[in-house]
Every structure is written in C-alpha cells, then in structure tokens.
Amino acid sequence: MYQGHFGLTEAPFGITPDTSYFFTSAHSQQALNTLLVAVRSGEGFIKITGEVGTGKTLLCRKFMATLGEDFVTAYIPNPYLEPRTLMLALADELELILPRDVDQHQLLKSITFRLMELAAQGKQVILLLDEAQAIPLESLEALRLLTNLETEKRKLLQIVLFGQPELNKHLEMESIRQLAQRITFHYHMGALSRDDLEYYLAHRLRVAGFTGARLFSRAAVSRLYAASGGIPRLVNILAHKALLLAYGEGRHQVERRHVGLAVKDTAASQGWWWPWLAGAAAVIGVASVTWAFVK
Template sequence: MYESFYGFTSKPFQLNPDPSFYYGSRGHRRAMAYLEYGLHQSEGFIVITGDVGAGKTTLVRSLLQRLDSSKVVAAHLVSTQIDADDILRLVAAAFGLPAKNVEKADLLLQLETFLVKLTAAGKRALLIVDEAQNLTPRAVEELRMLSNFQLEDHALLQSFLVGQPEFRQTMQSEHMQQLRQRVIASYHLGPLDLAETRAYVEHRLGCVGWKGDPRIEASAFDVIHAASGGIPRRINTLCDRVLLAGFLSEKHGLTASDVDNVVTEMREESGPERSVTPINAMPGLDSSALARLMADPAAARRLAEVAAGYQASRLEARVEQLEKVICALLGLGANTTDGADQDKERRHAG
C-alpha cells in the first residue's frame, strides 16, 4: 500500500527473515564472526542465542548465502519439539539421505558414510539447528554423539546450535557436561542500541530505494528504540505500522508524535500483553530528559529494558519504576524524586 506512495521498490519492514536486508550491528557482526570462526575450526559446536525477534534466523540465512557450496555442504534444520527418536532422521533428511523407515543403526551408518565421502572429496559438512531451545536433552545428546564421527584426527561434522535464551539453561544442566566441553564458542545476541536502531531502520529503508521520503525526525528514532526495546522484529512491526499511518494521512514527514500515536494504537489492540510501550506518553516523564537519556546508549538500553515489561495491570508501579530509573540515570537529587511523588499524589487525587 504505502510502497508506491513513498516510492519504495518493495516492503522494507517485512517480518519474514530475508538475508538481503541483513544489517550488521555490533552484536550481529560479532555473532557472525563466531560462526565464521567455527567454520574455520571445522569441529565442535558454536552456540548462538538471542531473544525472540533478535535476528538469529536472518543471521543464519545470511551466513548460508555466503558459503562456498564447492567447499561446504550445509544442512539447515529448524526444530520443533523434537526428541532423540526423530532428530537423526531429520538430520539425515536435511543432508538429502533416505530416512523414512530406516533403523537407527542404519541411519548412523548412512550419515557416517556420507560424511566420510564429503571429507574425502575435500568438502566440509555443516549442520545448523535453528530454534534449538525446542530440542529435548536426549535430542541434544544425539547431536553430540554425531560430533564423535571422525576420519583419523579430523572431525567430520561441524554443528551450530541457534536458539532462544532458555537453551542456555538446557546446556547448563548436569547431563550436558560433555556437550559443554565440545562448545568452542558461545554468544548471546542482544538488542540494538539507539544508534544501531536508527541505522537499522535507515538501512532497511535504503534497501528499498528510500531517498528521504518520508523524512524522519531524529526524535522519532528515540521513540522507536524505546518502544521496541531494540529488538529488530519489534522495530519492523512498529515501523511498518508507522509507514502505513503516514500513507493514510498522506504525510511525507514523520515525527515522534506520529510514532507515539501508532504505539498507543498498537497497545490498545494488543491489550495488557502489548509488546511496545508509548514511552513519551508515560506520566511524569519529561521529553527533554528522555532526549538526554537516549543520547547515552547504556542509559537508553536500560530504559528500554524497563519499558519492555510495562504492563497495563501494573501501570502505577511501572510508571514509578521508570521515574526512579530516569532519576538515577540522570543523577537527579531528592527534590526531583519528591516532585515525582507529588505528581503521583496529584494523579491519585485526580
């Protein structure tokens, strides 16, 4: 809808992971470096975790796009609730091997034979398991057993495990000691900071031919970052709606107020469990103080973390928490805190 209005070649903030839109933030570049390091090592496990929507799948697909197929044969497996009985079949199928109605012993023999042939041909085998948090401990153990395949002193399979933060809890269990010993690098992909959020938005717009239409005020990026918590998928959802609202209002300039209006609209649609929060609309929050905070990435990130947990059922408690965080970050004294308490008392009286 809004693509032709703004002269875009396609939709800039689609939710489906697309490696052509890959943005290398500081965190994403470091995660990619770990994956490339793992490829160079050709053994063991690389573990990448990140919150929902942090860009893990886009990272993986970008890596796959870079691989030289003449040197690396990669299998990308997206797991659901997979147990040990199914994981070997899925791995075999991902490498193009027959797996239906095949006994476990035969599956293992097929996989080992396939991997040996690849190595003999001067190629490497890479297994990427996405959504690894869905694997049961027994399934993870089966993957670890596959890492035992060797030809002389050369490992036959390199594995990347990519999942949400809870996968780290699985790895820390007492039964995962042998897996932990095989992990050669691990990295947690965090949210984007304020500067990265702006660069991310402008990067995606640039991918579809954005030439300054619509104009986006600097303060609008403050609200986008605070409301999304710096999570790429949330940024995409919010920016898509902001552009749609701009198109419907025939606007060629977008302000912080425009973004706030969309955030409020999304909050009302999603109810108490909303994923974005209208930071500027919070009682007791001074806009100039917010601007100063957003200039400091560490402060902005802390504020976004608090805002991400903002719940309608605990409105007053969350507002008070945010006010305290803001005062602490700005280094304000007791007088400001007293003023915030007086504001809260006035709201109660009202």
Template sequence: MYQSFYGFTEMPFHITPDPKFLYLSPTHLEALQHLKYGVTEKKGFIVLIGEVGCGKTTLCRKFMGELDPAHYDTALILNPRVNETQMLRAILTELGEHNVAKSKHDLISQMNQILLDRIAKGREIVLIIDEAQNLSFEVFEQVRLLSNLETDKQKLLQIVLMGQTELKERLAAEELRQLRQRILVHYELRPFTRDEMNHYIHHRLSVSGSAGRPYFTKWALRHIHRTSRGIPRIINNLCDKALLSAFIRDSDEVNYWDARRAVRDMNRLTA
C-alpha cells in the first residue's frame, strides 16, 4: 500500500533472505570473513551460530554468491530433518548428480569418487547445512564421517554448519565430542546495537529507492530497538507496520506512536 506513496521501487522490509538487502554490520562482516577464511584455508568444519532472525540465511546466500563458480561447487541443505541415507542423497543431488545410489554404503562410495574426480579437476566442494541444530545425532555422526574423506594433501569437503543458539548446546553433547574437536572456525552473530540498527534501516530504505522520505524519528528508532532487541527479522516486521501506520496518516514522518502501534500489532499477532 505504501510503496508507491513513498516512491519505493520495492518493499524495503521484506523478511525474505535477499542478499541485495544485506547490511554488513561489524558482526555480519566478521562472520562473513570467518566463513571465507574457513573455506579458503580448508579448515574442514566451520560453525556459524545466531539467534532466530539474526540474518544467518541472508549471510549464507551472500557468502555463496561470492564463491567463484569456476572454482567452487556448493551443496546447500535447508531441511536437515532427514536420516543418514537421505542426507547423503540430498548432498549428491545438490551437487548436480542425478543417478545416485540407494544404499548408504554405496552412497558413501559414490560420494568419495565424485569428490575425488572434482578435486582432480581443480574444484573445491563446500557443504552448507542450515538449521543444523535440527540434525539428529546419527546424521551429525554421518557428517563427521564425511569429513574423513581426504587425499594425502587436503579434505575433500569443507562443511559449514549454521544454526540457532541451540546448536551450541547440541555440539556440547558428549556424543559429539569427536565432531566438536574438528571445528576450527566458529563464530556467533550478535544482534544489532542501536546505531547499527539505525544504519540498517537507512540502508534498506536506500536500497528500496528512498529519496529521503519517509524518515524515522529518534524516539521511533529507540522504541523499535528496545522491542526488537536488535534482531533484524523483528526490526523488519516493526518497520513495515510502522510505515503502514505513517502512510495511513499521510505522513513522511514515522514517529513514536507509529512504532508503538507496530509493537502492539505484532504483540497481538503473537499472543
């Protein structure tokens, strides 16, 4: 409703993980550098942890977009609620293989041969598992065993585990001590500070074609940050509702009362 009124080319506060809207706050930039370092230095296991809505998936897409497709093959697993055989099949399918084996033993053999062939051709393979806190212990162990696939000089697979804060608890379990010892790169995203949130909101408005309107007042920003705790997904929801409130008032100013109304609406939906 408010897109044409404010002259946006697209809606500024969608919650879909579009890398174009990624605001690289200091914590997001550092996380991205950790991912790049882990992969380029062939560290094997990399873990990225963050609260729900902190931007892990968007950051992941940014990271994948910056990997040279002429050199890297990637497999992105978005649904980790699978058994060991299903996980192996999903990885091979993501790598573009169509005729995959049926048994787990044959799948592992096929995986090893495919990875060896690609490494021989100068390729690097990166496996990214999102929402990794949902993996069963059996699949965690299968992923660990995949990290054993190697030549005399390097691992055949670089593995990135991304997940919510519960992933830290899962990895602390005694059953996963062998996997935990192999994690050489680990980073935990933190929420935005208030200044970072202000820059984030301005960034999304600018990317959407804002020419200086609308603008958020200091008190609106303060209320949004206090309520959202600096979590980008909640910030997006609140800003979208606050913009709608300002639009209904036919105003270029998003004020405290618009932010307060947005918080009330969000609380009503989640009650």
C-alpha cells in the first residue's frame, strides 16, 4: 500500500512472527541464549514468560530456526488440550502413524519407542508449547510424566513452555509442584527500552528495504514509546497506522501527530491498562484512517 512511497519492498510492521524481523534486544537475545544453553544441558523443563505482545512466539520460531541438525522439534501452538489429545499432537509432530482407536498404553509406548529411536540416531527432541498458560493442569501433569523418559545420560524429551505470566500462577499450585521443581531454566521477557525502540524501528525498516534517512522523527518515536510502553506488537500496530497516515498526506516522514492519531484509533494504547488489551489491538482495523486517502 505505502511501500513504494517510502522506498520499501514490503510492509515492515506486520504482527505475524516473521523470523527475518527478529530483533536482538537485550531481552530477546538473553532469552534466546537461555534457550540455547538450556537445551544443550539436556535436562528438564524450560520456561519463557512475558506479557502479551512481547515476542514470545517470534522467539520460539527463531529458536527453532537456530537449532542445528542434531535437534528434532515438535511445536504445538495451541496446547489447550486434554492429556490424550496432547499426546496425540506430540505423536503427530514426531511423524508417528497410529491406529485411530489407539489406546493410552500403546500411544505412550509408541512415543517412547520413537524417542528412543531418535536418541539412538544422536537426535535430541524438544517439545515447544506456545500459549502454555492455557494448558489444563492434568495435561501439565502428563507432560511431567513424559519427562521421566530417559537414558542413563539424558532425558529423551525436553519441554519448553512459552506463556504469559499467568503460567507462573498455575505452576505455583500444590497439585503440580513436582513439575515446577523440574524447571531448570527460565527467563521473563520485558518490553523494549526507549533506546531499543529507536534501533527496533530502524531494524525492521532496513529488513523491509528502507535505505533513506530517518523515517520516524524523534518526537514521533517518543510518542510511540509513551503509547506502546515498548511492547513490540503495539509498536508494530501504531507504526503501521502512522505510516498510513503520513502516506495519505503525501509526507515522507512520520511526525508526532501521525502517531497521536494512530493512538486514538487503537484502544490498547490509550491509558495505563494497555498491557491487558494488547492482544485485542491486533484485530482493530484501519478503517478510521482511510480519510487520509480521500481528503
């Protein structure tokens, strides 16, 4: 839409987790390093938490892309599943072909055999569960039992939980205290700092093909930080709308007022309660900025 106007090859502020846009801020790099060190230790559970929109799914995909050939990953994006269905999802990720009426015993036996087979090939299997705060408690317990599978030297399966802070509350429950004790590595992802935001914008614009001078004025960046709190998803939503507004006016730089208008159009950025509404902002349309094209 506005790519040609600003000299871009693609839209730079999408909200889909594209690993080519992964930004190595202090938080994201430390989280990635934690994951890489943890999986090479070969033990237990790993937990990554962060507020809505801080980039957990993007980190997960970047992590998978970073792993070498010695690793096999099983990714479940929506783990709101009862124990048997969760086990079936894992079996599917491990490319197991099972009878439709497979019983629980045979299911677990088949998964165990496949894990042992991969271990014999020198492969390390990692199960990654996104939105882990949604996992039912009984399914968390089933996952704990899976980590009992091991050789004399290491676990047959490592599990990485990516979730919102509510995940911590679940893990504090007495009924799954054994699982909480097995979390050997954890990291909490925070928001971008004001300085990080400058680099974040420049990074995404550069990946999208921008070669010009500053596209967001310093005042625009300050307004963007104040409205988003440094939450990457909100930054992307507001930056995209601000670019639309600047384009509609034929401007080649985003100013503070463009960001201000984008903020008014985005409920999640208005007020101290933005962290809890950040997810909803992703579905807000840009209909209210179309006046810029017809003015």
